[in-house]
Amino acid sequence: xxxxxxxxxxxxxxxxxxxxxxxxxxxxxxxxxxxxxxxxxxxxxxxxxxxxxxxxxxxxxxxxxxxxxxxxxxxxxxxxxxxxxxxxxxxxxxxxxxxxxxxxxxxxx
Amino acid sequence: xxxxxxxxxxxxxxxxxxxxxxxxxxxxxxxxxxxxxxxxxxxxxxxxxxxxxxxxxxxxxxxxxxxxxxxxxxxxxxxxxxxxxxxxxxxxxxxxxxxxxxxxxxxxxxxxxxxxxxxxxxxxxxxxxxxxxxxxxxxxxxxxxxxxxxxxxxxxxxxxxxxxxxx
Numbered sequence: 001x002x003x004x005x006x007x008x009x010x011x012x013x014x015x016x017x018x019x020x021x022x023x024x025x026x027x028x029x030x031x032x033x034x035x036x037x038x039x040x041x042x043x044x045x046x047x048x049x050x051x052x053x054x055x056x057x058x059x060x061x062x063x064x065x066x067x068x069x070x071x072x073x074x075x076x077x078x079x080x081x082x083x084x085x086x087x088x089x090x091x092x093x094x095x096x097x098x099x100x101x102x103x104x105x106x107x108x109x
Numbered sequence: 110x111x112x113x114x115x116x117x118x119x120x121x122x123x124x125x126x127x128x129x130x131x132x133x134x135x136x137x138x139x140x141x142x143x144x145x146x147x148x149x150x151x152x153x154x155x156x157x158x159x160x161x162x163x164x165x166x167x168x169x170x171x172x173x174x175x176x177x178x179x180x181x182x183x184x185x186x187x188x189x190x191x192x193x194x195x196x197x198x199x200x201x202x203x204x205x206x207x208x209x210x211x212x213x214x215x216x217x218x219x220x221x222x223x224x225x226x227x228x229x230x231x232x233x234x235x236x237x238x239x240x241x242x243x244x245x246x247x248x249x250x251x252x253x254x255x256x257x258x259x260x261x262x263x264x265x266x267x268x269x270x271x272x273x274x275x276x
Contacts, residue, residue: 028227030217037217041210041227044272 015092017067017085018106021060027100029057038100047100052077056091057101065106066092130187132179141166148186152179156247159193161263170194202269208242209270211235216255216267 023029029038036054038047049057055076059069066088074084095101132150133140140149151167159170169192171182182192204212207228214224221239225232239251246265248254257264 025227028214028217028219030219039213039217041213042272044209044213044270046213046267 015066015089015096015103016105017065017070017089019066019092019103020064020106021066021069021092021096021101021103023057023061023100024102029054031058038095040100047098052087053091056088057095060088060092060101130183132183134173136165137162137167138165150179150182150186150192155194158263160265163191163193164263168192202245202265204242204245204269205238206272208238208245209272211238212242212254212258213267213270215239215251216258216270 026041027038028041029036031051031054035051036049036057038049038057039045040047056069056073059072060066063069063072067085070085070088071081073079073088074081077084079087092101092103096103130148130150131140131144132152134152137149137151140147148168149166150169150171151162152171152173153162155172155174157170162170169182169186169190171178171192172194175194178194185192210228211224214227219227221232221235225235228235243249243254246254246257248257258267258270260266261268
């Protein structure tokens with residue numbers, strides 16, 4: 001569960017555990033055996049992420065909030081919840097910075 | 110540097126003369142094997158991918174229906190330049206933004222239906238864009254297009270699908 005580089009979570013208050021992440025319409029992705037490839041249709045650029053990143057992306061789409069995705073990830077990869085949460089936030093920060101996911105507050109109450 | 114042959118077989122050339130310029134319709138790889146130090150101008154049918162010919166050992170590529178370009182290319186290559194036709198595959202291909210988007214999804218293995226749903230257009234529109242893109246890339250199928258785009262060494266590479274200059 002690694003990301004390309006560390007991100008100071010405190011610097012990006014828009015991505016929180018309670019946030020909901022979604023994949024915008026102009027982003028498509030496809031998982032292969034060893035990697036997941038994300039395509040930004042607005043730029044024509046491909047982005048490669050490892051299989052764990054691909055799994056996080058799937059969980060974000062399915063579970064909605066970062067917190068729920070992290071809880072599921074901790075189970076699947078046998079990691080502590082805190083560790084999974086840190087990875088999910090770092091990963092989402094990177095994707096958000098690159099415009100590959102949309103992040104919004106969890107407004108379900 | 111002197112011209113040792115023009116638009117002719119280099120088969121009979123003496124390897125001792127290999128430091129000259131060869132303008133040939135033969136496969137550059139064959140000529141390069143026999144004349145490793147020669148400057149080679151490959152004369153090919155219009156549409157032949159220049160990049161592959163350069164990788165095979167050509168120093169210049171010229172279309173066989175462009176007589177004036179042969180002399181110019183030979184002069185340029187003799188002067189140490191690398192020459193390719195303006196309309197070669199490795200140059201700008203005229204793909205529209207929509208064609209690039211659809212090709213980019215083809216590379217990832219998306220079906221026409223999935224592409225039409227993602228881009229909010231009909232499947233026949235997707236097919237129409239694909240036909241146009243295939244014509245421009247001079248390929249006949251999605252597999253051939255994907256192979257050409259994914260092969261950065263001998264093909265085009267995915268970079269040609271970029272839609273913005275900074276990307």
